Amino acid sequence: MPVPVPVPVPAAASADRPPAQASLTTGALARMLGVSPTTVRSWERRYGIGPARRDPGRHRQWSPRDVAVLAEMCRLTARGVTPAEAARLALAAEAPGPSGPPESSEASGSSGPSEPPGPPAGGPAPGGGNALPVGTVRPECRGLARAAVRLDAPELARILRHSVDTLGPVAAWTEVMMPALRAAGRKWAAEGERYVEVEHLLSWHVAAALRRAADRVEPPQGPAVLLAGMPAELHALPLEALAAGLAERGLPFRMFGPALPTEALLEAVRRTGPPAVLLWSQVARTADRALARRVAETTWGPHGARTRPVVLTAGPGWTGPRRPPGALRPRDLPTALDQLEHLLR
Template sequence: MSASEQGGLRIGALSSRVGLSAHTLRAWESRYGVLEPVRSAGGYRLYSRADEARVERMKTLVAGGLAPAQAAQVVLAGPPGAAPIAVPEPTAGTRDHVGVEAVIVDLRRALDAFDEPAAQGVLDRALDDLSLSLVLRGVVVPYLADLGDRWEQGTATVAQEHFASNVLRGRLAGLARGWGAGRGPRAVLACPPGELHDLTLLVFGIVLARHGWVITYLGTSTPVEELAGAVEATSPALVVVAGTDPARFEQVAAEFAELAGRSPLALAGAGATASLARRLGARLLDGDPVTQAELVGATP
């Protein structure tokens, strides 16, 4: 009897339906018991509509900040429509924090060796074991800061920096999928002209989208006139411009001041300062992008 005749889904079909990798689904099945497949006559695992519903429920909880192990407890404890229980975010000194340190070491080792499959495996396991916010705040952002420091000091090569950035960009782009389809307030995110580093801005957008915001992402080296045109077309609740070099902001300060008079503007990144923000009439987002996105997302 075929899978379609039994009404079950093979893991590839389930993966396509729920938008998660087969690796993640197998991990949720073996580690947490969220999926309960049956065997077909040919020996294939077949997943039911109930399995799909539990996966969708768990996916929502994980996107909301729960670690997969905690989300699984919620899913298995109640029906699909049940409200999630409140679970505090892990803090420094917990097992998750220790795990984060090991993840950074493993990720650095894989990326320095140009081993993309190993790096993807490290990220897969981290996202299976930890909440998304913890992976972004505790792994991705510190790794990027360390990579930038090593590149400036000459202990990481240009090739290593480019390779690592491209691997992480691809992964972050996957997490950003669908972030323009929300129903909350809209944010336009961009970098000033000449700024080519936007990975932390991607992190900010991913977390803000998890708080219901609609993201319009313009990315690196955006001409101010193009940014202004996008703002005019979308009427966002917030415009965020992120850069690593103060000179990138200064060279278009007058244009940004004009933009701030028409739409709420925030400056972010190492190149943004409190004095510059005051001069431009902008808000300063000072600190790691995950925390800042959570603060913005929590603002009524």
Template sequence: MNSGAGGTETRQPALWTPGRVARLLGVSPITLRSWDARYGIGPSVRVQGRQRRYSDSDVARLRRMRQLIDEGVRTREAALAVRGSAGGALAPGSGLELEEATEELRLATMATALDESLAAEGAASTWQNVAAPVLRSLGTRWERGEECFAIEWGLAAEISAALNRHTYARGPARTVGSVLLAPCPGEHHVLPLEVLRAALAERGVAAVFTGAPAGRVMTLDLADRLDPAAVLLWAMTTATADTGLAGTLAARGRTVYLAGPGWNPATTELTVVNDLDSALDVLPLNDRSAGDL
């Protein structure tokens, strides 16, 4: 068919949606976005009123990059190879690096990314800017009906392990006079407590974490035996917020703080903290935790 004055047809280049490219390459759209953000290997065509599209040449580069990765080339080197550049160094321990490794369940890479971020930025920043955003992204996908249990488990496990390494690298934990961090009975979402313990360790504050699940009897017994400077009770939901346990601890003379979205400040006289910074502000800074090991 002819068109235009010259009698020749102008062929429009093929445009690929991110979803179609992801299926072609056998990766997730999240991985495509991370490659674009980190390496500049992304869609080059802007369509008015719509998201960017991949051209045939964009797809060819990505297919070559995927081939190199399958052959054992690291993602960064594969990206640099298809770009034809030796530059473009990547920031270690970034959220994008963690997201990409999580998507492909590369546990060793996840551990390295977390360790590097913790060493460079500390526990609070690593949690807020690197780990938690990836967890929230997985939570959103789960709510949409996507099956991502395996990678969510892998990420949570590696975050916990990295926080433990970071905490214990700062010396042995003290017990007497420490801060006791305890989830309420039935509470299994305890990563925020592990983050808090690591952040306290960075400040030289001794903290004992009970782990999960922690029953009422065990928490009360630990409080009696360890004589902590403070007890922080964590509840993710109203269903697990145990006001009875909090009241018993307070009645026994313990300084008690309540943390997590499960607590309602209007229904308690105890101090409720809703974020990491607030918890670090109110907890004792080693007044009593500098004693014997």
């Protein structure tokens, strides 16, 4: 059911007019819905999405109905609808019926005043904060960033599921998920702990969407590549994207996730005999060149026919001289997938 919109109680109305409904200022409403006040004012100027009451010399006050219209506008634009069409639909959804405005509580026989309406079902819930600056991106990415700031978990899940299903996991990662994650990281770095909750919620939903894509394909039989983060590496989302991309291509893999201890990594290589091992490192301090060399030197099989894996060092942590000799260094996700497919086939 809709979440009631918390609204401040205005000052007492003058004696010559009835008391006004509780209302919000433009700035408070923008923070609640995760858009900028400039965007709200632009929508009001261009499309008529604005408060019905405009007292001279005072801030615009948004009534509960006005809030519902703007919340619907945000929900529609987050789903890729153009602002002009979103405004038309939002205003039509909240327009009174042909018989005029709704009946009062006395006329309808209900007892007591009705609650002020919240955002429409399925629309954004109050979250707070300003929009994430994602730049020139797909509409799905803009919608994802807006939903993340609002802490709108259902909308995050819907956008991610739609993106993976329509674009495929690789394009969804590079064009939708990664720009939003980077924007959340920049915002977190600039604002401190205020935006940690946004990044955590977004990361969890991205991981869930990628894992769903990786698990919905029956893995083929045969030698599988090994995917692991370096022992001190805590970032796993790029590995999740790689696993989803391998599943899309029908290529077998074993995912060990981040922070796999040294001896566990070497033992996994010996036990599974992978044709290739991809080692992920997000930052330079986790890129252990000596360990990558040990992985490349690990052998298995009968004497006289022993073999060893090809090592791929992926991630920004492996830049410069940290790349071990002989290791492949894919520059991006599609390149890594091409190299692994070549090694497997």
